[in-house]
Structure formats: structure tokens, C-alpha cells
Amino acid sequence: MRVVSRALMPVCACAPVMVGLFQRTLRLRTALRHLSPHSTFSSATTAGRPPVDLCGPFLPAPSRQSGVCCRKLHSGADGSEPSPAAAPDRRPFSRISREDLDSFRKIVPGRVVTDPDLLESSNVDWLKSVRGSSEVLLRPQTTEEVSQILKYCNGRNLALNPQGGNTGLVGGSVPVYDEIVLSTALMNNILTFDSISGILTCQAGCVLENLSGYLEERDYIMPLDLGAKGSCHIGGNVATNAGGLRLLRYGSLHGTVLGLEAVLADGRVLDCLATLRKDNTGYDLKQLFIGSEGTLGVITAVSILCPRKPKSVNVVFLGCETFDQLLKTFQLCRGMLGEILSAYEFLDSECMRLLNTHLKLPNPISDCSFYVVIETSGSDPTHDGEKLHNFLEEAMNSSLVTDGTVATEESKIKALWSMRERVTEALTHDGFTYKYDVSLPVERIYQLVTDMRQHLGGRAKSVVGYGHVGDGNLHLNITSPAKDPALLAAIEPFVYEWTAGCRGSISAEHGLGLKKRNYIYYSKPRQAVALMGDIKAMLDPKGILNPYKTLPDDLK
Amino acid sequence: MRVVSRALMPVCACAPVMVGLFQRTLRLRTALRHLSPHSTFSSATTAGRPPVDLCGPFLPAPSRQSGVCCRKLHSGADGSEPSPAAAPDRRPFSRISREDLDSFRKIVPGRVVTDPDLLESSNVDWLKSVRGSSEVLLRPQTTEEVSQILKYCNGRNLALNPQGGNTGLVGGSVPVYDEIVLSTALMNNILTFDSISGILTCQAGCVLENLSGYLEERDYIMPLDLGAKGSCHIGGNVATNAGGLRLLRYGSLHGTVLGLEAVLADGRVLDCLATLRKDNTGYDLKQLFIGSEGTLGVITAVSILCPRKPKSVNVVFLGCETFDQLLKTFQLCRGMLGEILSAYEFLDSECMRLLNTHLKLPNPISDCSFYVVIETSGSDPTHDGEKLHNFLEEAMNSSLVTDGTVATEESKIKALWSMRERVTEALTHDGFTYKYDVSLPVERIYQLVTDMRQHLGGRAKSVVGYGHVGDGNLHLNITSPAKDPALLAAIEPFVYEWTAGCRGSISAEHGLGLKKRNYIYYSKPRQAVALMGDIKAMLDPKGILNPYKTLPDDLK
Ligand SMILES: Cc1cc2nc3c(=O)[nH]c(=O)nc-3n(C[C@H](O)[C@H](O)[C@H](O)COP(=O)(O)OP(=O)(O)OC[C@H]3O[C@@H](n4cnc5c(N)ncnc54)[C@H](O)[C@@H]3O)c2cc1C
Ligand SMILES: Cc1cc2nc3c(=O)[nH]c(=O)nc-3n(C[C@H](O)[C@H](O)[C@H](O)COP(=O)(O)OP(=O)(O)OC[C@H]3O[C@@H](n4cnc5c(N)ncnc54)[C@H](O)[C@@H]3O)c2cc1C
Known part of the structure; x- marks a missing residue:
């Protein structure tokens, strides 16, 4: 489970x-x-804070929900122009064959899930806004297994979606079409903890809250904390460069993650799992994977510097x-x-x-x-x-x-x-929610909310603002009774233009995933995005890792 | 000046x-x-701490020192086997012509230095251990000038050595042969400072101590501090991922540097000069340049999060x-x-x-x-x-x-x-100094010093240990009356093997530069080093940026 x-x-x-x-x-x-x-x-x-009820009574059970509350991001099904968040056409990856399944069963025996009911929760994101149609979920336990899976997929040109706790908010954590889901849920061992230095090393699938519990018993805490802690994995946190509630004090994961191990698209294992505070021997490769949202490699283990409790x-x-x-x-x-x-x-x-x-x-x-x-x-x-x-x-x-x-x-x-x-959580009960997570100069944070209210007039049900003031990070959320393309057209690109107008970031901490990939140019210049494309091409030439995510469609 | x-x-x-x-x-x-x-x-x-006398009376004036106290890293001149620190053969870059000089004079009028006396201090490193033979020093003032210089050099296949305060300790800051020296000394403007967020943006050539002074007047401090502050540039600090005396409290530059601007080998300007605490729009490209020692691009501006004083x-x-x-x-x-x-x-x-x-x-x-x-x-x-x-x-x-x-x-x-x-400074007066800067599990830090003393017996003049205990960072220094290849052979690879034996880093904060590039494998696996080579080839295909540094010779 x-x-x-x-x-x-x-x-x-x-x-x-x-x-x-x-x-x-x-x-x-x-x-x-x-x-x-x-x-x-x-x-x-x-x-400590209580685990959030990630998916309260509002959300229907899997069997009742299909197609009901999922935003049809993949097509312009309601007749409107497909939005930049809509998925591009399926790329020409291979389709899974019976032989592929047999091969996977040799690599991860007993851990190849094909039952549609069991696959359901891996195909739908936490917000119930994106639905994929993957037919296979793989549950490796070791780095070696991940390596063999990727080597195989790369050879066969099969696309793959790394998945942690599936709490991501930008549609990055679920397949868009039939990508294989590779879950880190069974990679949940703590490898070492040094009680002198406070350095923890663990597999990528450890649940954040479990790590916190483990550390608190040893008089330490995790340097990050977020509402999704009961479900999210440390690998997912690193892959999204999650911010959360302690960033103001302990800084970003780019500073606190000391090492990581990642498996590249072709199955090569990149061991950067240092447990040292300082190491200036060559380029700091691990940084590339922090915030790369599963598009450059599968993170299999992490070492992280933990503050005293x-x-x-x-x-x-x-x-x-x-x-x-x-x-x-x-x-x-x-x-x-x-x-x-x-x-x-x-x-x-x-x-x-x-x-x-x-x-x-x-x-x-x-x-x-x-x-x-x-x-x-x-x-x-x-x-x-x-x-x-x-x-x-x-x-x-x-x-x-x-x-x-x-x-x-x-x-x-x-x-x-x-x-x-x-x-x-309260927002999910208010209706269909349009979520924005922006960085702004701290003194302008709330102006976006008031400007948006004025801009939308009576068209939205609620327009709310909350977030991490200390980090200049606003969560702007707009609800409506149901999905409303006209409302969306009024919100976007207004919100992105407004943010770009004060050199803000259109995604402070949630990443780009599927939903925001094409908006990247509001926050990054073309030169930079082109270079990201070069890095992607260098590390994953066939583009099998989390396709359709993070990078804009016009790069290919 | x-x-x-x-x-x-x-x-x-x-x-x-x-x-x-x-x-x-x-x-x-x-x-x-x-x-x-x-x-x-x-x-x-x-x-605040006093500026260190970086170069006390021990060091002879330029005119007297030539060839005297510079370690002949470039050749096995004393008959011994060339050490892995020795420079490889000059690569087939073009040699500077009169036309090149004319072109440079158009790009940076009045700021093309060819006078050998004026070039002297740019050709020799702070330790007086490495000497290059560059005949041109360029002193741009703007990013645009840097861009034009690099575009020109790349077109002409001319090698180039970015230089900040030239306080680097691994021979990375000076040319090995006749590389053009590009100094950031005249790029010393503070661009913006936001007194609410504490975010400073400045050109790369600002001297660390000047930035500290500027900030202290505004009730802030720099998140890093080091003995070389009176000379080193913020660009050099970022290029070496300098650690220093405040890392224990404020973390590494990977966390505190919020943005940077760099000019790539072909002259493209990469603008990642965000002034936001959080920005998860695509890969965090700036991280690549932090600690890349001038081999991937010339850093022209930096934005950095500064703590309250x-x-x-x-x-x-x-x-x-x-x-x-x-x-x-x-x-x-x-x-x-x-x-x-x-x-x-x-x-x-x-x-x-x-x-x-x-x-x-x-x-x-x-x-x-x-x-x-x-x-x-x-x-x-x-x-x-x-x-x-x-x-x-x-x-x-x-x-x-x-x-x-x-x-x-x-x-x-x-x-x-x-x-x-x-x-x-005291060490420079004690004799010829062999310097090691290693990261170790904190409980083993001093054992390396005692083991080294025992290992060397009476062969060294002094064997001393000091450093940043809080970060697990030991500076092991060994002096002898004069350069002593036999002593060196006793120290190396002993020190590197010892460090690798406890999964330490053979360069905690100083980087690899010329001197330590070939020792990288003691701290990084081959896969990782190969990937560094791919990144170098992607960003600087002709290898004109700081050649012979950071990456090992066997990559080419
Ligand atoms: C209630 C709630 C509160 C939240 N609060 C915050 C907050 O305060 N701050 C914040 O930054 N975010 C917050 N988030 C969003 C945040 O992105 C996720 O909670 C978390 O970081 C994702 O971890 P996960 O394991 O669930 O990853 P998933 O959702 O499974 O995946 C997220 C992305 O990372 C990739 N990925 C996952 N694991 C790996 C791996 N091992 N290797 C490579 N790629 C991988 C996926 O492909 C996907 O692109 C919140 C979410 C919820 C539901
Ligand atoms: C007395 C003393 C104390 C020191 N203490 C410490 C310490 O506590 N912690 C520590 O980490 N280091 C320390 N150092 C070494 C440290 O590397 C440097 O002091 C400093 O970070 C280098 O800055 P710089 O401007 O002098 O760079 P330089 O020495 O000029 O250059 C260093 C490297 O960076 C590159 N470079 C410089 N500027 C740029 C640029 N703009 N763009 C791209 N590449 C560039 C150069 O090519 C070279 O490879 C010390 C040095 C001395 C002499």
C-alpha cells in the first residue's frame, strides 16, 4: 500500500x-x-504541527470521481482554445508490451502493479486536477532496481514518471498519458544519522513526517516542514525544492541538502551522496537535481543537514x-x-x-x-x-x-x-480552485490580491491571499463554483504579467510541472531556458524522464 | 591600480x-x-575583524622574486617526476597578435594592460607558488564589455583566465601559460540594496570588505567573512564557493546567493540575477557557476541575501x-x-x-x-x-x-x-608551505594531523592544524625550509588517501584550481567527474575558459 x-x-x-x-x-x-x-x-x-487532512470529505472516493473533478488539462475539450497548461500531443514513446511487463517483473518481483484500481491514486494528482492513464506502477526498493528499470526504459524508449508522495500541486507528479509510474514509496530506509554533525542520510521515499519523528527522538529536527508532511517524500521535496514553513530560518534545500544519489535516464547511478558540510571538489552536480521535478534523474537517496531541536x-x-x-x-x-x-x-x-x-x-x-x-x-x-x-x-x-x-x-x-x-484544505471545499504561488518583493505581496479582486469584479467566488511573508511568497487562490474558462481567461495571463512586472517569480516553491511549464518565460529569459533545454538533452537525450513537464513545449 | x-x-x-x-x-x-x-x-x-596582512615583509618585491619562490608547478624542472599538480602541455590556443590587442583596445579603451611590470601581480598567485606568463590584462567595467571580450576570444580561440582579488590558494586565479587575464577589479559597483529584504545586488568585482562596510552602515552584514576580505572579490568568492568564518551560522553560498549574471564562453549573457528568496521556475542554473572556478563562465554580478547586523x-x-x-x-x-x-x-x-x-x-x-x-x-x-x-x-x-x-x-x-x-600569514614566514584543506567527519579532524606528524617523522619543519571545526574543515599545513620534493612525495598521496579513507573531501573550501585538479577522484566518483566534463563541453566547447583548472587532465 x-x-x-x-x-x-x-x-x-x-x-x-x-x-x-x-x-x-x-x-x-x-x-x-x-x-x-x-x-x-x-x-x-x-x-510539531498536526498532519493536514490532505483530502477531506469533499473529495469523492476514487470510483465516483473519474472525470468529474479533474481539470481536463489534456485537451481543449470544452471547445475553448487549449490553454498553455494543456498537455501537448503524446510524444512517440513506445507503448508497454507484455514483454516489458515480464522484464519489469524480473527486476522488481511482486512489485509491478497493473490493477487499475490500485493504479488510480497514482494517476490522479492531489488536487484532482490532472489525470493520467498509466497502466503500470513500479515499486523498487533499491537504487540498483531503479537503475535497471531506467536502463530498460531508455533502451526501449519507454517514458517514466517518478513519483513520491504525489502531493505536488502543479501536475508534475502524475503521468500525462501512459508513462510508467516509478514510485519511491518502498524506498523508505534511513541509512545513517550522525548525532554529532546532525547529518541524516536516507532513501528518497522516506515520508517527511517520519523523518521528523525519527530526528526529534534524537534531539534534532528536519530543516523543512510543510503541510503535506504526512504524505510527501524527502525525494519529492528535493525534486521540487520545496520551501515550506522553516525556510525563513534554515534556508533552502540548496543549502541544507549535502548530498544526493540519482539515477540518470540511461540507468547510470550518480553518487553525490556526500555527508560533508563542505566539499569544493569540482562542480556541485547535486544542485542540478534539486528542483528539477523528476526531469533529469530519479533521486534515490539524500543526505541533509539537520538543525538541533x-x-x-x-x-x-x-x-x-x-x-x-x-x-x-x-x-x-x-x-x-x-x-x-x-x-x-x-x-x-x-x-x-x-x-x-x-x-x-x-x-x-x-x-x-x-x-x-x-x-x-x-x-x-x-x-x-x-x-x-x-x-x-x-x-x-x-x-x-x-x-x-x-x-x-x-x-x-x-x-x-x-x-x-x-x-x-479549506479552499478545496470552496469550489474549483485556481492556485498561484508567486514570489514578489515583500512590500508588494498583497497588492496582487487586491488588484486581482478588482480586476475580476464579481466573477470569482473567493479571492484569497496567504503565505510565507518572510520569504516574499504569496499563495493567491481564486475559487469558482465550477471550472470556468472565462474566469481563467480573466486570471491568466493577468497574474503572470503582474508578477513579471515586478520581476517576481511565477512559481516560488511549487515548481512548474505540467501546468505552468509554458509560463516559464515570465520569470526566466530565453537564454536561460535554452540552456535548461541543453542540460535536459545532455542528461536525458531521449526525453523519457517525466516528459511534458517543467520545460516549455517550444524547446523541442 | x-x-x-x-x-x-x-x-x-x-x-x-x-x-x-x-x-x-x-x-x-x-x-x-x-x-x-x-x-x-x-x-x-x-x-568586524582586522584585514589580514596578506603578504607581509616575508615576500620579496616583484622585481626580486621572479622564479625564486614560485613553485615550478609547470614542469618537472628539478629532475623529479612531474607531480599531478604540474601543468599539462599548453593546449593549441591561438597566440595573441597585434590585431587582437587592437580589437581589445576598441572594446575596453585605455584598459588593456601590457606593461610586464603591471602584469606581474596578475601572473603570480597569492602564495607565490604559481607563475603564468600572460602578456595581456583586460579590465572591463561592464557586463557588455565582458561579453564582447569573450565573444572575440571564443571566435579567435584565445584562452582566458578570469581573476578577482587573486587570493585563491590552489593556483586557479593566475594563468598557466599565456592566457589573457580578465580582471573584475573595475566592476565594483553596488547595483541595489533592499533594506527590507536585506538583498544586495552588486557587480562581481566588489571587494568583500567594502561590501561589509557598506552593509554595516545599513544595519546588515555579509553572510560570509574570510581572512582575505580586504582583497577578494565577491565574484571570486562565488566562483570558489568560499566558506570562511560565518558558514556555521549562515550556511554556504549555494543557499545565500539568490541570483547571478554570468557571461558564457561564447559571449552569451546569462541573466539569473533574481532578487527573490524563492524561485522554482525551471532548473537553478546559477548553482552551476557557484564553485566552478571560472571554468564555465565569467560571473559579472551577484545578488545575495544578507543577515541583519x-x-x-x-x-x-x-x-x-x-x-x-x-x-x-x-x-x-x-x-x-x-x-x-x-x-x-x-x-x-x-x-x-x-x-x-x-x-x-x-x-x-x-x-x-x-x-x-x-x-x-x-x-x-x-x-x-x-x-x-x-x-x-x-x-x-x-x-x-x-x-x-x-x-x-x-x-x-x-x-x-x-x-x-x-x-x-604566520605560515608563509615559516618556510615553503604545503597546504591542505580537507573536510572530514568532525571527530576525526585532528587524527589526520597526528598521523601526518608520525608519518613524516622529522622530515617537516612544522606540521600544523587549524580550521573550522564547526564545519568539519581542517587546514593541515606542512612547512619545510625550502621546496622539498622528497617531503612532498611523503605527504602525497598519503594525505589524499587518508582523507578518502573516511569519505572526506580533499578540498573543503579552496577548490581544485591548477594544483588539485588531478586529485578529484579521491573525492568524486568517475561517473560524476565525467558528467562535469560533459557540462564543461556543453558550456565551453573550445575550452577557452580557465584551461588546465578544476577538471582532471584525463578528461580531454
Ligand atoms: C497540503 C499541502 C501543502 C503543501 N505545502 C507546501 C509548502 O509549504 N511548500 C512547498 O514548497 N510545497 C508545498 N506543497 C507542494 C510540494 O511540492 C509537495 O508537498 C512536496 O514537496 C512534493 O513531495 P512529494 O513526495 O509528494 O512529490 P510528488 O508530488 O510525488 O512529486 C513532485 C514532483 O517531484 C518529482 N519527484 C518526486 N519524487 C522524485 C524522486 N525521487 N526523484 C525525482 N523526481 C521526483 C515528481 O516527478 C514530480 O515532478 C504542499 C502540498 C500540499 C498538498
Ligand atoms: C589569507 C587568506 C584567507 C583565506 N581564507 C579563506 C576562507 O576562510 N575560506 C575560503 O573558502 N577561502 C579562503 N581563502 C581562499 C579563497 O578562495 C579566496 O580568498 C577567495 O574566495 C577568492 O576570491 P578572489 O576574488 O581572490 O578570487 P581569485 O583568487 O582571483 O580567483 C579564484 C578562482 O575564481 C575564479 N574567478 C575569480 N573571479 C571570477 C569571476 N568573476 N567569474 C568567474 N570566475 C572567477 C578564478 O578564475 C579562480 O579560479 C583565503 C585566502 C587567503 C589568501
Whole structure:
């Protein structure tokens, strides 16, 4: 069974629990008034947050859903012009034969899945927006098996789609046509962990949350964390260069991944699995694979530098009346919280409305236009509490913040975090969602949301903004009751042009996958894209690895 | 005039100053005994350290030095077998003609240097160990000029050596034969600085120390710092993926460099100069150039994420009796100093002897086998002082540390730092130096030094170890009165085999350049090196960019 299935189980509605939690959570003003600096902000021992209900009750069971809620990206089926997100024609790869299946059964005996019911969840992406029609799922356990599979596929000109937890949001993780799915789900061994250096080496299929659990027992944490942690694989994280909630503090995977092993299209194993913080012997090849979305090689193992588990974690949930105040609060807390600041996330009042309506999560503070989740992680609970207290006092006194609440226990910390983490889920209940994940100069982040609202007038159901303010990363989401080509035409290319207009990135962390590949020129010059094409041609001359993804159609 | 010259001026001997400083510096035991936690460790406002005298009185003036102290890497001139560091035969590049010079004068009018005296410092490396015989130095000011130069050179099959501050330590920064030197010294403009995000964009020729100064005035710092800061260029830092003294805290340039602009061998300008923290639109091409040592393109501009200037900086100089104690002290301080730890550097008693003997720097504490420099940087002087106090008390009580001193003012902080930073300089006074810069599992770092001492017996003058413990990075240096091929034969390949034996890196931060290119296989498998060759061939098919460097001879 795929590891992802665990997170696909519906979780019970937690609204009553939340209400209780927040009733017991100290309100900011009270906290500031009644408690001494040293006791105001007690701290929990972990920064853990609850796994998100990745696929709540909204989503129909596989058998009922076919073709219903999948965006027909592959054709202009509704009569409109095919959008740049639509798949190009199938390339002339071979089709799988009985002999191929026999060969695969020799390479991965008992792990060649052809049952359509079992294949279903590998053919459809997390958003249920893209559906492939693969007839084979391979589940290797070792690098050697991956190597043999690729060698075989390359020889036979068979296309292949590497798949981790299948939580990707840009249609990169599922086949477009009949590409073979190569799942890393059974490559889930931890290989080594060095408790002096904090360097972890593991197979690519380890689930992020499992790695976090393993490390926390050893007084370390993973340098990345994201809402999909219960399902996503570390290999998928590296393949997408996932950002997430800790990037502000621990930086990107380009810095924290110390080594990786990848199998190239022709089956060659590239061993860059160093476990050293520093190594300047030649070009840093592993960097090529970080963020290459399965188009340059299959990542089979990763080594990563893990930070010590903070002794003290605090979470604050604040409300601001304007986005300008929210930014000023960010500047203030960068200065006053300094090295203990570990997250600065935001959601707008529209997100709060969706959380209330669809997930029955009540607003833990009074109604505001914007909400901020601030997390601190440090080594001294007293010092951290003092810093936080001073910051909050200053933020209140200077009227940057209207209301707020401080979580003082692990369960409450999780509850506050879920206000930010469950927005994605709430959106899936609101209707058909158009998702945008852009990087912008931090001071312009929210202007895109307001401009979009104005631009769309009454055409959308909801236009919401949330994301990683600290990284300049906005998630703009637009819902409508059903798929709506006219709405889409109003959103795109407007959103891309707007982003390009301030030299932003049209994909901050989700990658390009199938859906955004043709928009790459909004963020990258032609010279650069051409060079990407050269790299692809060098490493995968037949183009069998994750075809139709990441690179634009005009390259071939 | 080259910017580097500033740092090449001899600085006055600072021994008397140091003695005075240390007399006024609080001794650790006293500090612990007499001062309250809150006042014990006052803090300075910057982490600045003095520029190192890069080239003290030991080094003869250009006119006297020719051929004298340059290691004849290019030939087996002394009758011995040419070492793997020796240059291969000159490749069949064109030779510079009068017409070429005329063309260059059109591209960079008034900035084509052919005077042999002026060329001297560009032909010889900082260690005076490699000498080229270039007859032309070009000093472009703009990316467009660099592009035109490369286009011309590529068309004419003229080889070219990009050069920054020429402080590289592996013979990569100077020509081997008659390659044209392209200096970035006049490309020294800061382009933009965003005081909200802390993102700096500048031309590649900006001197690191100048950037630091610029940023400190704006309450930010550079994420990297190294002894050569007064001369090295940010472009050279990125081209070598320099590590340095802040890597422990702020991570490598693969994480902090957000964008770069490079000119490819054929003159194409690759614009990856994003100023965004997150951008997952296609492959991260800039990563290829970080650490490529001028062999894949000329870096013309860089954008980099800069941390806030810490409000509080403390430096402690400690002595340990055994390396095991030094490692235990590291573990202790990682736990107790946590997020404020910004450096953990070490030197051994042999380094101290050289500092005493050659630079007249007195030991600020009593004689020990090992010395540690610990730096903290944080946002709250009181909190930092308390953390440091508690750590030191624990380290003393558990007898991990024998003696120590705490610097309480900026000038004293600088003085303590110079004990670590000036070791490189002290070595140049001790004799001919064989330099090794290796990454090892942290617990094995010093074993290489003791094994080497034992292995060499009395053959070397000094065998010293120092470096960045926090990063697992040892600088092993071996001196002898003069160049000594027999000694070299005893050191190599012993040192490389030893390092490879524990899966270390034979070049942690200095790169491979000319000297170490053929040793790459000790740290990288053949598959990986072959792929590096493919990348080189793709980006620079004629091989005109920094030939004979980084990649091993057997690739061609
Ligand atoms: C609720 C939710 C929250 C999310 N939050 C964030 C967030 O905060 N930040 C963020 O950056 N992303 C976020 N994401 C999207 C993110 O891309 C994925 O969650 C994750 O990084 C993908 O991992 P995966 O194992 O599921 O990969 P998949 O979805 O299976 O695959 C993603 C891509 O990587 C490739 N791939 C997967 N494994 C390998 C491998 N071993 N070798 C080569 N290629 C491979 C696939 O071919 C595909 O192109 C979120 C997604 C969800 C559903
Ligand atoms: C006293 C001293 C202390 C040092 N300390 C450290 C340390 O702590 N950590 C560390 O990592 N290193 C250290 N170094 C070595 C380090 O490599 C350099 O100091 C620095 O990074 C090189 O910068 P530079 O501008 O001097 O480059 P150069 O020496 O001029 O060049 C180095 C290499 O980069 C290439 N190059 C330079 N500029 C460009 C460009 N614009 N585009 C493309 N290629 C280019 C050159 O061709 C060459 O291969 C030290 C050196 C000295 C002398």
C-alpha cells in the first residue's frame, strides 16, 4: 500500500476541540497585562504541527470521481482554445508490451502493479486536477532496481514518471498519458544519522513526517516542514525544492541538502551522496537535481543537514488592520526576535472566512483584515519569552497589532498553526480552485490580491491571499463554483504579467510541472531556458524522464 | 591600480598592541569569579575583524622574486617526476597578435594592460607558488564589455583566465601559460540594496570588505567573512564557493546567493540575477557557476541575501588539553549557545608557536594543546551574556576547558580573532608551505594531523592544524625550509588517501584550481567527474575558459 494513503484518511472535524483550545489559550492583552515576562510565554518542546487532512470529505472516493473533478488539462475539450497548461500531443514513446511487463517483473518481483484500481491514486494528482492513464506502477526498493528499470526504459524508449508522495500541486507528479509510474514509496530506509554533525542520510521515499519523528527522538529536527508532511517524500521535496514553513530560518534545500544519489535516464547511478558540510571538489552536480521535478534523474537517496531541536518554541497569532501594519510588524519582529524568529506566515480575512465556513475553525481572536502566525524557536525558554514579550508590548503600544493570542502548550501551538496550514484544505471545499504561488518583493505581496479582486469584479467566488511573508511568497487562490474558462481567461495571463512586472517569480516553491511549464518565460529569459533545454538533452537525450513537464513545449 | 594592492601593503607589526590588548582583556576565570551574569560579557556592536596582512615583509618585491619562490608547478624542472599538480602541455590556443590587442583596445579603451611590470601581480598567485606568463590584462567595467571580450576570444580561440582579488590558494586565479587575464577589479559597483529584504545586488568585482562596510552602515552584514576580505572579490568568492568564518551560522553560498549574471564562453549573457528568496521556475542554473572556478563562465554580478547586523557580538578564546575535550566543548556550546553561536574555530599549539615566533603575537592565555575561538552573535546583549556565562561555567566546571579569555570590546574582539585569522600569514614566514584543506567527519579532524606528524617523522619543519571545526574543515599545513620534493612525495598521496579513507573531501573550501585538479577522484566518483566534463563541453566547447583548472587532465 502506498504510504500516502495514511494521510488520505478523513480526519474528524476538530472544530469543537479548537473552540476549547482557544478558550483556554491566553489572549494577548491579558497575557501582557497579568503575567511577568518570565512566565508569560511558556514554551513547548517541539514545533510539531498536526498532519493536514490532505483530502477531506469533499473529495469523492476514487470510483465516483473519474472525470468529474479533474481539470481536463489534456485537451481543449470544452471547445475553448487549449490553454498553455494543456498537455501537448503524446510524444512517440513506445507503448508497454507484455514483454516489458515480464522484464519489469524480473527486476522488481511482486512489485509491478497493473490493477487499475490500485493504479488510480497514482494517476490522479492531489488536487484532482490532472489525470493520467498509466497502466503500470513500479515499486523498487533499491537504487540498483531503479537503475535497471531506467536502463530498460531508455533502451526501449519507454517514458517514466517518478513519483513520491504525489502531493505536488502543479501536475508534475502524475503521468500525462501512459508513462510508467516509478514510485519511491518502498524506498523508505534511513541509512545513517550522525548525532554529532546532525547529518541524516536516507532513501528518497522516506515520508517527511517520519523523518521528523525519527530526528526529534534524537534531539534534532528536519530543516523543512510543510503541510503535506504526512504524505510527501524527502525525494519529492528535493525534486521540487520545496520551501515550506522553516525556510525563513534554515534556508533552502540548496543549502541544507549535502548530498544526493540519482539515477540518470540511461540507468547510470550518480553518487553525490556526500555527508560533508563542505566539499569544493569540482562542480556541485547535486544542485542540478534539486528542483528539477523528476526531469533529469530519479533521486534515490539524500543526505541533509539537520538543525538541533529547539528547547523552546512559542507561537503567536496576531491580527492587523492593514497589510502595511503587517509588514511593519514583520520588520519589528525581525529586529526584536532576531535569531529566534522561525516563521512569519500570514492569511487574510477571506481565508479566515473559509476556515470558519468549511472547516468550522473559529477565529481565535477578534475579526481583523489580516492574521499573522509568528513562531520562535530558541535554546532558552526564559530568554525567548522575554524577547517575545518585549516585541508584543512594542507591537501593541505602537498600534501595529489589533489583537492576538499566544499559545503556551504544544496542543495549542498545533491548533494555532492549523489556522495557517489548513487554508489549502479549506479552499478545496470552496469550489474549483485556481492556485498561484508567486514570489514578489515583500512590500508588494498583497497588492496582487487586491488588484486581482478588482480586476475580476464579481466573477470569482473567493479571492484569497496567504503565505510565507518572510520569504516574499504569496499563495493567491481564486475559487469558482465550477471550472470556468472565462474566469481563467480573466486570471491568466493577468497574474503572470503582474508578477513579471515586478520581476517576481511565477512559481516560488511549487515548481512548474505540467501546468505552468509554458509560463516559464515570465520569470526566466530565453537564454536561460535554452540552456535548461541543453542540460535536459545532455542528461536525458531521449526525453523519457517525466516528459511534458517543467520545460516549455517550444524547446523541442 | 588593482584593488588588491591595498591589502598588499605591509602593516606594522602589531605585537605590542596585542600585548596591551590582552593585558586589558578579562581573563576567563576572573570574569567568571567577579562579574554578574549580566555584566560579565559586554558586547561590541560589530563582528568586524582586522584585514589580514596578506603578504607581509616575508615576500620579496616583484622585481626580486621572479622564479625564486614560485613553485615550478609547470614542469618537472628539478629532475623529479612531474607531480599531478604540474601543468599539462599548453593546449593549441591561438597566440595573441597585434590585431587582437587592437580589437581589445576598441572594446575596453585605455584598459588593456601590457606593461610586464603591471602584469606581474596578475601572473603570480597569492602564495607565490604559481607563475603564468600572460602578456595581456583586460579590465572591463561592464557586463557588455565582458561579453564582447569573450565573444572575440571564443571566435579567435584565445584562452582566458578570469581573476578577482587573486587570493585563491590552489593556483586557479593566475594563468598557466599565456592566457589573457580578465580582471573584475573595475566592476565594483553596488547595483541595489533592499533594506527590507536585506538583498544586495552588486557587480562581481566588489571587494568583500567594502561590501561589509557598506552593509554595516545599513544595519546588515555579509553572510560570509574570510581572512582575505580586504582583497577578494565577491565574484571570486562565488566562483570558489568560499566558506570562511560565518558558514556555521549562515550556511554556504549555494543557499545565500539568490541570483547571478554570468557571461558564457561564447559571449552569451546569462541573466539569473533574481532578487527573490524563492524561485522554482525551471532548473537553478546559477548553482552551476557557484564553485566552478571560472571554468564555465565569467560571473559579472551577484545578488545575495544578507543577515541583519547582530546587536551583540562576543568572542571567547579558550584552551583545551585534548582534541576530545575540544569536541566535547563544541557539543556543549552548540547545546547551550544554540542559535547565537556564530563561529567555532580552532588552532593547535604549533600554530600558536608560529604566531609567537613569526608575528610576535603573544598567547593571550596559558599554554594549551588546543585553542578555540568561539563567537556569538545575537539580538540581545543581556541574553547573550547570560548564555555565554552559563556555557563557560559549565565548560570550566566539567574541566573541558583549561583556560580562557573573553573579549569585551570591539578592538579586543579583533585582536582575539587575529589569533585565528593570521595563522595563514604566520605560515608563509615559516618556510615553503604545503597546504591542505580537507573536510572530514568532525571527530576525526585532528587524527589526520597526528598521523601526518608520525608519518613524516622529522622530515617537516612544522606540521600544523587549524580550521573550522564547526564545519568539519581542517587546514593541515606542512612547512619545510625550502621546496622539498622528497617531503612532498611523503605527504602525497598519503594525505589524499587518508582523507578518502573516511569519505572526506580533499578540498573543503579552496577548490581544485591548477594544483588539485588531478586529485578529484579521491573525492568524486568517475561517473560524476565525467558528467562535469560533459557540462564543461556543453558550456565551453573550445575550452577557452580557465584551461588546465578544476577538471582532471584525463578528461580531454
Ligand atoms: C497540503 C499541502 C501543502 C503543501 N505545502 C507546501 C509548502 O509549504 N511548500 C512547498 O514548497 N510545497 C508545498 N506543497 C507542494 C510540494 O511540492 C509537495 O508537498 C512536496 O514537496 C512534493 O513531495 P512529494 O513526495 O509528494 O512529490 P510528488 O508530488 O510525488 O512529486 C513532485 C514532483 O517531484 C518529482 N519527484 C518526486 N519524487 C522524485 C524522486 N525521487 N526523484 C525525482 N523526481 C521526483 C515528481 O516527478 C514530480 O515532478 C504542499 C502540498 C500540499 C498538498
Ligand atoms: C589569507 C587568506 C584567507 C583565506 N581564507 C579563506 C576562507 O576562510 N575560506 C575560503 O573558502 N577561502 C579562503 N581563502 C581562499 C579563497 O578562495 C579566496 O580568498 C577567495 O574566495 C577568492 O576570491 P578572489 O576574488 O581572490 O578570487 P581569485 O583568487 O582571483 O580567483 C579564484 C578562482 O575564481 C575564479 N574567478 C575569480 N573571479 C571570477 C569571476 N568573476 N567569474 C568567474 N570566475 C572567477 C578564478 O578564475 C579562480 O579560479 C583565503 C585566502 C587567503 C589568501
